[in-house]
Amino acid sequence: MxxxxxxxxxxxxxxxxxxxxxxxxxxxxxxxxxxxxxPGETIRKELVAAQLGVSxxxxxxxxxxxxxxxxxxxxxQTGTFVARLWLDKIETAQFVRVALETAAIRRTVERATPxxxxxxxxxxxxxxxxxxxxxxxxxxxxxxxLHDLICDAAGLVGLREIASxxxxxxxxxxxxxxxxxxxxxxxxxxxxxxxSAIADGDADKAAKxxxxxIAQMGKMLLHLxxxxxxxxxx
Amino acid sequence: MxxxxxxxxxxxxxxxxxxxxxxxxxxxxxxxxxxxxxPGETIRKELVAAQLGVSxxxxxxxxxxxxxxxxxxxxxQTGTFVARLWLDKIETAQFVRVALETAAIRRTVERATPxxxxxxxxxxxxxxxxxxxxxxxxxxxxxxxLHDLICDAAGLVGLREIASxxxxxxxxxxxxxxxxxxxxxxxxxxxxxxxSAIADGDADKAAKxxxxxIAQMGKMLLHLxxxxxxxxxx
DNA sequence: AGTTGGTGTGTAACATGTTAGATGTTATTG
DNA sequence: CAATAACATCTAACATGTTACACACCAACT
Numbered sequence: 187m188x189x190x191x192x193x194x195x196x197x198x199x200x201x202x203x204x205x206x207x208x209x210x211x212x213x214x215x216x217x218x219x220x221x222x223x224x225p226g227e228t229i230r231k232e233l234v235a236a237q238l239g240v241s242x243x244x245x246x247x248x249x250x251x252x253x254x255x256x257x258x259x260x261x262x263q264t265g266t267f268v269a270r271l272w273l274d275k276i277e278t279a280q281f282v283r284v285a286l287e288t289a290a291i292r293r294t295v296e297r298a299t300p301x302x303x304x305x306x307x308x309x310x311x312x313x314x315x316x317x318x319x320x321x322x323x324x325x326x327x328x329x330x331x332l333h334d335l336i337c338d339a340a341g342l343v344g345l346r347e348i349a350s351x352x353x354x355x356x357x358x359x360x361x362x363x364x365x366x367x368x369x370x371x372x373x374x375x376x377x378x379x380x381x382s383a384i385a386d387g388d389a390d391k392a393a394k395x396x397x398x399x400i401a402q403m404g405k406m407l408l409h410l411x412x413x414x415x416x417x418x419x420x
Numbered sequence: 421m422x423x424x425x426x427x428x429x430x431x432x433x434x435x436x437x438x439x440x441x442x443x444x445x446x447x448x449x450x451x452x453x454x455x456x457x458x459p460g461e462t463i464r465k466e467l468v469a470a471q472l473g474v475s476x477x478x479x480x481x482x483x484x485x486x487x488x489x490x491x492x493x494x495x496x497q498t499g500t501f502v503a504r505l506w507l508d509k510i511e512t513a514q515f516v517r518v519a520l521e522t523a524a525i526r527r528t529v530e531r532a533t534p535x536x537x538x539x540x541x542x543x544x545x546x547x548x549x550x551x552x553x554x555x556x557x558x559x560x561x562x563x564x565x566l567h568d569l570i571c572d573a574a575g576l577v578g579l580r581e582i583a584s585x586x587x588x589x590x591x592x593x594x595x596x597x598x599x600x601x602x603x604x605x606x607x608x609x610x611x612x613x614x615x616s617a618i619a620d621g622d623a624d625k626a627a628k629x630x631x632x633x634i635a636q637m638g639k640m641l642l643h644l645x646x647x648x649x650x651x652x653x654x
Numbered sequence: 655a656g657t658t659g660g661t662g663t664g665t666a667a668c669a670t671g672t673t674a675g676a677t678g679t680t681a682t683t684g
Numbered sequence: 685c686a687a688t689a690a691c692a693t694c695t696a697a698c699a700t701g702t703t704a705c706a707c708a709c710c711a712a713c714t
Binding site for chain 2: 696697698699700704705706707
């Protein structure tokens with residue numbers, strides 16, 4: 187018997203081992219965030235397991251992780267549900283998002299190389315095209331990608347993952363809002379202002395613009411609650 | 421058969437259902453953060469299960485959660501280890517901590533009532549006593565509690581849990597540092613400066629002071645790596 | 655001696671069986 | 685008829701059995 191300790195031989199945490207629970211997690215998360223599964227809807231582990239052709243174990247593991255993330259609510263011995271929208275939790279998520287992304291953008295301003303700026307502008311160009319085509323889904327994906335790019339440009343290992351996780355609540359709300367109001371033109375203008383500020387090296391302006399950009403969602407949220415109260419909790 | 425949907429009848433998420441996996445999680449987390457389990461050490465699920473008198477399932481669940489939190493490293497089909505210290509991850513955790521806590525303190529300044537300020541000062545008083553007694557552990561606990569109090573005072577549901585989770589890496593490092601260097605006097609002074617700034621309603625000063633306070637840890641970290649390189653990864 | 659390939663072992667991942675408890679329903683009682 | 689208690693049912697939680705795979709070890713070959 188040999189005690190194996192972590193050593194250099196390990197394929198250093200890069201093999202993003204795609205276990206079944208990871209796959210199930212990704213599928214369910216996507217389904218929840220995209221509102222394919224509605225807030226409040228029941229999730230039957232056994233059914234999910236059958237549909238995906240796996241046993242209950244990886245499904246349970248995936249759901250536990252989603253519960254940590256606040257995307258599902260588990261009531262012990264009773265049932266599992268897609269998390270409803272809780273205004274106070276969304277408020278906290280917004281706060282965290284603003285805090286992280288404004289801080290990240292300040293670092294990004296310090297570190298942005300011409301190549302990185304070019305990457306931003308390419309994304310903006312594609313956003314413009316998507317906006318012209320009225321392709322909401324595509325525009326939304328590019329929006330998320332841009333925020334990820336800015337996070338990455340801050341040059342901190344794992345920051346994107348953390349930010350993305352904390353953003354999941356908000357991403358879900360935004361998807362729901364997509365069907366009611368789009369603001370694509372305004373959003374695009376805001377993105378352009380942010381990138382310009384970064385290109386100009388103006389950290390304060392970039393942060394301020396980002397903050398205002400993120401804050402936009404608040405008003406629309408109340409609008410959604412009036413139209414679809416069943417999606418909300420408490 | 422009746423489809424149960426989440427309703428008001430539920431003991432609304434307050435019964436912090438203490439399942440076994442939660443208990444195991446708490447025990448292991450505490451053991452890791454307190455360095456009772458050293459970075460790099462092997463964790464044998466079966467052994468842990470036997471020691472705690474439970475089956476492998478709740479242990480696995482707890483460890484999965486700890487892996488999400490970055491406190492353990494799971495190598496599929498190979499083994500599970502207490503996470504080693506990775507400078508780049510700690511750097512990211514520091515960044516996140518600064519971002520969240522400076523943002524939180526700005527809100528706290530706006531909302532701090534006399535009662536809340538009194539709570540802060542009571543904590544400081546106990547810190548002073550602990551410092552006089554050279555009671556490192558007690559002082560450290562009060563330190564964490566103060567940061568939690570400030571988070572709570574920001575008035576955002578769940579913020580403390582998020583901040584606490586993102587802080588776990590750093591808490592672990594601080595515990596290890598405790599044995600080498602204490603800085604209790606200086607730390608106490610920094611805490612007092614932060615609270616004074618809050619009491620004065622000076623948000624900028626409070627945030628600046630907090631940032632400087634958190635940044636202190638950086639230097640000591642390199643010191644630790646020289647003394648205990650085996651705790652570090654990469 | 656260093657490299658390569660086969661083999662054994664131990665572990666996480668996965669599957670499935672069992673238990674406990676929360677809730678809805680029905681029966682019972684005043 | 686309302687309140688309450690017994691019951692049925694469904695689900696997550698927990699236990700345990702099985703499989704697949706990563707790594708260590710060793711032998712054979714260059």
